[in-house]
Amino acid sequence: VGHGSMYHSQSVESFFAHCPGLKIVIPRGPKQAKGLLLAAIRDPDPVMFFEPKVLYRHVFEDENGDVPVGDYELPIGQADVVREGTDVTLVGWGAQIQRLEKAADRAAKDGISCEIIDLQTIIPWDVDAVEASVKKTGRLVVTHEAPSTNGFGAEIVAKMQERCFLNLEAPIQRVCGHDTHFP
Numbered sequence: 751v752g753h754g755s756m757y758h759s760q761s762v763e764s765f766f767a768h769c770p771g772l773k774i775v776i777p778r779g780p781k782q783a784k785g786l787l788l789a790a791i792r793d794p795d796p797v798m799f800f801e802p803k804v805l806y807r808h809v810f811e812d813e814n815g816d817v818p819v820g821d822y823e824l825p826i827g828q829a830d831v832v833r834e835g836t837d838v839t840l841v842g843w844g845a846q847i848q849r850l851e852k853a854a855d856r857a858a859k860d861g862i863s864c865e866i867i868d869l870q871t872i873i874p875w876d877v878d879a880v881e882a883s884v885k886k887t888g889r890l891v892v893t894h895e896a897p898s899t900n901g902f903g904a905e906i907v908a909k910m911q912e913r914c915f916l917n918l919e920a921p922i923q924r925v926c927g928h929d930t931h932f933p
């Protein structure tokens with residue numbers, strides 16, 4: 751595995767999300783990679799499987815690193831609530847989940863309870879799981895590595911604004927990459 755050269759900073763999930771008929775999955779660790787890959791192989795529709803390369807060199811010391819030996823499949827289109835919380839919903843996918851866990855740990859020191867949702871699948875994404883969480887917490891932060899302009903997080907924000915407007919205690923926030931060119 752090389753270091754990525756000119757492709758190291760591209761996050762193309764938003765580009766492919768505009769292609770009708772494609773499904774897009776992005777695992778956060780080895781356990782999810784196996785489950786989503788087997789589901790993608792068995793799915794009758796075309797599935798794009800994006801692996802965050804930063805995870806290749808990461809040492810997983812939690813349950814995400816324990817890959818089941820037998821047949822193991824995760825449903826495409828179903829988000830995973832990584833951590834239950836009551837004060838704010840944090841949504842991401844892929845390598846961003848590790849960053850969200852660190853942010854939630856820091857927030858917990860200040861008494862803020864964060865619910866972390868890993869979408870796992872960008873298309874179709876689990877709108878209902880995110881909606882239920884936002885209605886519970888009243889707050890939403892969406893994060894992704896792609897630039898903020900036209901990033902997939904904008905779709906999540908728009909949909910949650912439509913469905914949860916009366917439940918929001920604060921404006922929805924996005925934490926994304928900068929709008930810069932790729933090298």
